[in-house]
Amino acid sequence: MKKKGSKTLIIVESPAKAKTIQKYLGNGYSIAASVGHLIDLPKSRLAIDVEHDFQPEYITVRGKAKILKSLQTEAKKADTLLLASDNDREGEAISFHLKNALQQKNPRLPIKRIIFNEITPHAIREAVAHPLDINLHKVNAQKARRLLDRIVGYHLSPILWKKVKNGLSAGRVQSVALKLICEREASVESFVPEEYWSLEAELQKGKSVFKAMLIEYQGRKPVIKNKIEVLKISDSLKDAVFKVTDVRFTEKRLKPRAPFTTSTLQQTAATRLGFYSRKTMRVAQQLYEGVDIGSGRIGLITYMRTDSTRVAGSALQEVRDFIHKSFPEELPEKSNYYSPGKGAQDAHEAIRPTYVNNTPESLKSYLTKEQYKLYAAIWERFVSSQMIMAITKTVSVDFKVREALFRANSTSIQQKGYQRVLHVLAQREKGKKLPRLTIGEEVANLRFHPEQHFTSGPSRYTDASIVKILEEKGIGRPSTYAPIISVLLDRYYVVRRNKQLVATQLGRIINDLLVKSFPDVVDENFTAQMERRLDEVEENRQEWVSLLKDFYGDFKKQVDYVMDTLESVKGVMDEETEYTCEKCGRPIVKKLGRFGFFLACTGFPECRSTRSVPLADCPRPGCNGKIISRRKQGGRGKEFYGCTNYPECDFITQFKPTNLKCPKCGYFLVDKEDKQRGAYKACINEGCNYLHTREAEDQSA
DNA sequence: CAGTGAGCGAGCTTCCGCTTGACTT
Numbered sequence: 001m002k003k004k005g006s007k008t009l010i011i012v013e014s015p016a017k018a019k020t021i022q023k024y025l026g027n028g029y030s031i032a033a034s035v036g037h038l039i040d041l042p043k044s045r046l047a048i049d050v051e052h053d054f055q056p057e058y059i060t061v062r063g064k065a066k067i068l069k070s071l072q073t074e075a076k077k078a079d080t081l082l083l084a085s086d087n088d089r090e091g092e093a094i095s096f097h098l099k100n101a102l103q104q105k106n107p108r109l110p111i112k113r114i115i116f117n118e119i120t121p122h123a124i125r126e127a128v129a130h131p132l133d134i135n136l137h138k139v140n141a142q143k144a145r146r147l148l149d150r151i152v153g154y155h156l157s158p159i160l161w162k163k164v165k166n167g168l169s170a171g172r173v174q175s176v177a178l179k180l181i182c183e184r185e186a187s188v189e190s191f192v193p194e195e196y197w198s199l200e201a202e203l204q205k206g207k208s209v210f211k212a213m214l215i216e217y218q219g220r221k222p223v224i225k226n227k228i229e230v231l232k233i234s235d236s237l238k239d240a241v242f243k244v245t246d247v248r249f250t251e252k253r254l255k256p257r258a259p260f261t262t263s264t265l266q267q268t269a270a271t272r273l274g275f276y277s278r279k280t281m282r283v284a285q286q287l288y289e290g291v292d293i294g295s296g297r298i299g300l301i302t303y304m305r306t307d308s309t310r311v312a313g314s315a316l317q318e319v320r321d322f323i324h325k326s327f328p329e330e331l332p333e334k335s336n337y338y339s340p341g342k343g344a345q346d347a348h349e350a351i352r353p354t355y356v357n358n359t360p361e362s363l364k365s366y367l368t369k370e371q372y373k374l375y376a377a378i379w380e381r382f383v384s385s386q387m388i389m390a391i392t393k394t395v396s397v398d399f400k401v402r403e404a405l406f407r408a409n410s411t412s413i414q415q416k417g418y419q420r421v422l423h424v425l426a427q428r429e430k431g432k433k434l435p436r437l438t439i440g441e442e443v444a445n446l447r448f449h450p451e452q453h454f455t456s457g458p459s460r461y462t463d464a465s466i467v468k469i470l471e472e473k474g475i476g477r478p479s480t481y482a483p484i485i486s487v488l489l490d491r492y493y494v495v496r497r498n499k500q501l502v503a504t505q506l507g508r509i510i511n512d513l514l515v516k517s518f519p520d521v522v523d524e525n526f527t528a529q530m531e532r533r534l535d536e537v538e539e540n541r542q543e544w545v546s547l548l549k550d551f552y553g554d555f556k557k558q559v560d561y562v563m564d565t566l567e568s569v570k571g572v573m574d575e576e577t578e579y580t581c582e583k584c585g586r587p588i589v590k591k592l593g594r595f596g597f598f599l600a601c602t603g604f605p606e607c608r609s610t611r612s613v614p615l616a617d618c619p620r621p622g623c624n625g626k627i628i629s630r631r632k633q634g635g636r637g638k639e640f641y642g643c644t645n646y647p648e649c650d651f652i653t654q655f656k657p658t659n660l661k662c663p664k665c666g667y668f669l670v671d672k673e674d675k676q677r678g679a680y681k682a683c684i685n686e687g688c689n690y691l692h693t694r695e696a697e698d699q700s701a
Numbered sequence: 702c703a704g705t706g707a708g709c710g711a712g713c714t715t716c717c718g719c720t721t722g723a724c725t726t
Binding site: 013036038040041088091142145172174479496610630 | 706713716721722724
């Protein structure tokens with residue numbers, strides 16, 4: 001129990017968390033936030049003394065001095081300090097650094113560490129009642145991780161500056177992500193699609209028309225390579241009778257899925273809502289920090305950077321009460337349990353609504369469209385995770401027709417179960433309803449539907465699939481999945497095309513270099529092995545210094561060797577163009593700069609003339625200008641496309657011009673994208689209705 | 702939501718993982 005008038009200061013990482021805890025603890029406690037790490041290596045240099053047991057040189061993170069100072073003054077007012085950063089490696093290190101920094105100014109202040117894995121009044125009071133000491137082995141594991149990443153990143157990047165281009169970067173995580181994307185790109189490109197055909201029969205019973213697919217021919221799965229073959233089969237069955245030879249029912253049990261982690265939230269938001277990982281995290285942050293829902297601002301979801309599916313006991317009780325009230329039939333006897341994924345550090349709960357009674361509908365008017373969609377997804381996923389399974393029934397009807405076997409399928413829902421609560425996340429139903437059919441019965445065959453297909457190879461990564469595979473391989477953390485994608489895009493190693501991540505020429509050059517010269521470091525098992533050894537450090541079975549020593553020797557040797565011997569490919573990225581310099585007559589090349597591509601004279605540095613890359617001719621009659629990419633001031637604004645003759649010519653469009661000309665009117669085509677059509681090209685001329693879809697492109701190719 | 706309009710780039714960059722902030726694909 002607390003003494004009267006005494007004051008305890010608790011420091012957590014997140015300001016929103018501090019606010020919540022303040023409400024739970026009330027008088028006698030003040031809660032402050034460190035807002036992440038305050039102490040770290042300086043950005044400007046390696047700051048590791050490799051000669052002397054890798055002693056790091058830590059400094060106050062730039063921009064965090066104010067926070068540190070205010071924590072110091074807060075600490076002066078307190079008679080106990082409890083460090084409550086997250087219960088994981090990074091959190092332990094934050095507490096350690098805080099302790100050092102705050103003890104200096106308050107040598108007599110008792111400082112303890114407290115740990116809780118969920119933000120509930122019970123968990124927090126328990127933690128406060130049982131203060132601990134900082135776990136130095138855990139701190140050492142974080143130190144080893146931090147220094148290893150610094151050593152890898154700050155040695156590999158300069159190689160790229162020297163051999164490829166200034167300003168580039170490489171690292172334990174981003175370079176593996178790049179490698180995965182490059183490897184996928186290679187297999188996409190080497191895949192040769194093969195033609196094949198399917199054959200469906202359109203059948204009729206009474207008023208009901210349905211389709212049956214050819215699934216067997218001459219006793220085996222049909223392999224139909226071309227139109228001639230498919231027509232041969234359909235001709236041979238022309239006057240055949242379609243008689244039902246078998247009717248089978250199969251039941252499928254569908255279990256609800258676990259509540260969201262960061263990774264699964266990003267995946268689902270990408271595939272169901274079309275959000276990029278960054279957008280998902282931005283909107284989730286808004287929901288976490290809270291929205292004014294009439295009765296003041298409250299946090300609507302639990303913390304959004306988590307690797308755990310664990311749910312606080314109190315929240316389980318609440319959701320069971322809610323289901324009991326709203327969907328009594330769908331309440332399981334016992335709550336459903338989801339085991340945390342392998343490698344999960346489990347410092348936070350799953351992502352769930354803070355109050356399950358805040359249904360998406362009840363909040364709709366207070367939320368933006370995006371907030372509503374994401375909140376509804378989180379709410380539905382959580383509530384459904386504690387409901388009973390769904391059961392579907394599939395009826396399969398077989399028609400033996402001479403040497404062929406046709407099958408019609410239709411699936412219906414037998415028991416809605418957890419799917420009753422899904423709206424934003426609702427699954428689409430497949431297969432049309434079949435009429436009632438019995439064995440021996442004959443139906444009319446209206447016509448055959450032969451259809452051409454091509455085997456589809458591997459597909460390129462999207463935000464959803466790259467995050468999924470990174471998590472599976474243990475590469476990166478919930479807080480870094482979205483930034484990993486961003487860094488690859490920012491450095492122009494990868495571009496997005498139709499939501500797909502496509503490696504650029506630059507990305508491939510860098511990946512080739514890294515794979516050839518540093519195969520061990522960009523191997524996806526490198527991180528797995530590092531994690532195993534970090535665990536050993538945490539368990540005090542290994543020294544952090546020896547972990548670094550084991551790695552550093554060979555690595556540094558290879559770095560020096562590559563620096564000395566590898567041939568530079570600087571300038572290979574420069575693309576020749578048809579232009580010559582207006583000032584000096586030398587050829588113009590296309591270069592990649594910090595702000596994207598630009599045209600520059602090969603006479604640099606004597607001739608410094610540059611200009612923007614023309615994307616198309618200005619469509620305005622009588623204007624000889626070119627269309628170039630422009631941005632609002634500050635360079636940060638949204639990209640748009642305008643005429644070089646501005647302000648004389650004020651032509652503007654938001655759609656990216658292509659180098660294709662409209663076959664109808666000769667104006668240029670632009671890239672467009674919408675929900676119905678996906679990505680397609682259209683004519684910029686408003687009077688011209690020409691649409692160039694991807695399908696049309698595929699057929700002409 | 703609609704409107705949006707420099708000039709840069711070509712020596713001093715870079716890592717990963719915590720956090721939020723500013724404003725975008």
